Amino acid sequence: MRRILWFRRDLRIDDNPLLSQEGEVLPIFIFDSNILSSLQVDDRRITFIFNALMTLKSSLQKRGLNLAIFYGEPSEVFRYLLADHSFDDVCASGDYDAYALERDRDISHLLPFNYLHDTYIFRADEVLKNDGTPYLVFTPYYNRIRTLFTPEHYHKYLPVKQHLVAFEYTSLIHIHSSHKTLKPLTLNSIGFIPQTLTPQQLRSPHDKLKHFASKIEYYSLKRDFMALDATSTLGVDLRFGTISIRAILRWLLTQKKHAIDTEPFFRELIFREFYAMLLAHFSHLNKQNFRYLFTGVPNEEYYTLFCKGQTGVPIVDAGIAELLNSGEMHNRVRMIVASFFTKNLLLPWQWGEAFFAQHLNDYDTASNILSWQWSAGTGVDPQPYFRIFNPYTQTAKFDAHAVYIYKWLPQLTDIEPKKLYNENILKELSINRYPHPIVNQKISSRNALAYYKSIQT
Numbered sequence: 001m002r003r004i005l006w007f008r009r010d011l012r013i014d015d016n017p018l019l020s021q022e023g024e025v026l027p028i029f030i031f032d033s034n035i036l037s038s039l040q041v042d043d044r045r046i047t048f049i050f051n052a053l054m055t056l057k058s059s060l061q062k063r064g065l066n067l068a069i070f071y072g073e074p075s076e077v078f079r080y081l082l083a084d085h086s087f088d089d090v091c092a093s094g095d096y097d098a099y100a101l102e103r104d105r106d107i108s109h110l111l112p113f114n115y116l117h118d119t120y121i122f123r124a125d126e127v128l129k130n131d132g133t134p135y136l137v138f139t140p141y142y143n144r145i146r147t148l149f150t151p152e153h154y155h156k157y158l159p160v161k162q163h164l165v166a167f168e169y170t171s172l173i174h175i176h177s178s179h180k181t182l183k184p185l186t187l188n189s190i191g192f193i194p195q196t197l198t199p200q201q202l203r204s205p206h207d208k209l210k211h212f213a214s215k216i217e218y219y220s221l222k223r224d225f226m227a228l229d230a231t232s233t234l235g236v237d238l239r240f241g242t243i244s245i246r247a248i249l250r251w252l253l254t255q256k257k258h259a260i261d262t263e264p265f266f267r268e269l270i271f272r273e274f275y276a277m278l279l280a281h282f283s284h285l286n287k288q289n290f291r292y293l294f295t296g297v298p299n300e301e302y303y304t305l306f307c308k309g310q311t312g313v314p315i316v317d318a319g320i321a322e323l324l325n326s327g328e329m330h331n332r333v334r335m336i337v338a339s340f341f342t343k344n345l346l347l348p349w350q351w352g353e354a355f356f357a358q359h360l361n362d363y364d365t366a367s368n369i370l371s372w373q374w375s376a377g378t379g380v381d382p383q384p385y386f387r388i389f390n391p392y393t394q395t396a397k398f399d400a401h402a403v404y405i406y407k408w409l410p411q412l413t414d415i416e417p418k419k420l421y422n423e424n425i426l427k428e429l430s431i432n433r434y435p436h437p438i439v440n441q442k443i444s445s446r447n448a449l450a451y452y453k454s455i456q457t
Helices: 044-062 074-084 098-108 138-148 205-212 216-222 235-240 245-257 263-281 300-307 314-326 331-344 349-359 365-376 391-398 403-408 417-421 423-428 441-455
Strands: 002-007 024-032 068-072 089-093 113-116 174-176 179-181
Touching: 024 044, 024 074, 044 235, 068 074, 074 098, 098 113, 138 263, 205 245, 216 263, 245 263, 263 365, 300 314, 300 349, 314 331, 314 349, 314 391, 314 403, 314 417, 331 349, 331 365, 331 391, 331 441, 349 365, 391 417, 417 423
Parallel strands: 002 024, 002 089, 024 068, 068 174, 089 113
Antiparallel strands: 174 179
């Protein structure tokens, strides 16, 4: 059996179903030009991926294997591989977004496609209602998962096969655009500028887990306070599979044995499952609303000010500053920002989702699309349009001393914290290089409710 092992969202050796296969194998990774063509040349994620690939390549070489790295359209790469070599199948762990499904269908027409389950705990068709339809409400879905979840099954470790045979690599060459070249592939050769990642971004996922061990006990109490180091920071690792979801589950089981309440964090992992399941069953959610004829009120001026972090609402602008400068954004801030964008500014959620897609290091199609629809009130929630976050009261509750705001908006450090979540004061303050609020919270919220009421179907 000769097979291609296609690494995608599983950039690791440990606990990887790809490496639990048998036979003569060719491990590959493809920098997909269809995806990369829409990214900025300084996109941090490409540097993160490249670093992960170098680690993966080195680990494979220690086991007598290697990793062939290509750049181009996947179908082009596979046609090139199949032109001079024969393979029995391609093995890959799947994804649920529309592009990934179409891409995999195209490849399956060239070579038998062996789909491996890895990225999530459950398959998209594994947790359904008794009538076989998908859940639309999270709590029943979560309760159902708790009845199905068996640690012995989902904590299963997938070891690397000891006798994998390496396909002969010397005949392979890299692909750059549509031209074959013998030069080693680099970030520069595929059109990207290497970025300097922070120590936190360079930390291994297992080190992150060790660090999180001292915080998980207080996770439910502290996770919403954006100035605290209270979250796992594993989002980017889950996104690119530098750690397996099973490894995290095994770690949670260990914490639970030490009488730690792991349920709040486990619940967040299940939200990730829920959103992936929804996108798999309702692919139109990629661009279309689940409910309501909400199109928003396109306003280029508002959108430009939002993207620059110049809305005059400190917690919103601090979130944008964090995103633009680090590729990160605290989850509570994401909810505040998305609510302000879709409710107070009444902008189309698709615009905000695309902005996040451009900048978030841990951008995940399902999680972000469904989270934006949740904020916009167009998703699967029963009565979602009433939900409007007040950014000022949210700041008072979760950043009362303005530690987070001061970090990302240093021009505000001379302003007393209480003034930064008092809209009336902000309207009157004259702050160098910082604008007044572009909308009134009370009026814009009232307008949003009226708008949503008018479009109910």
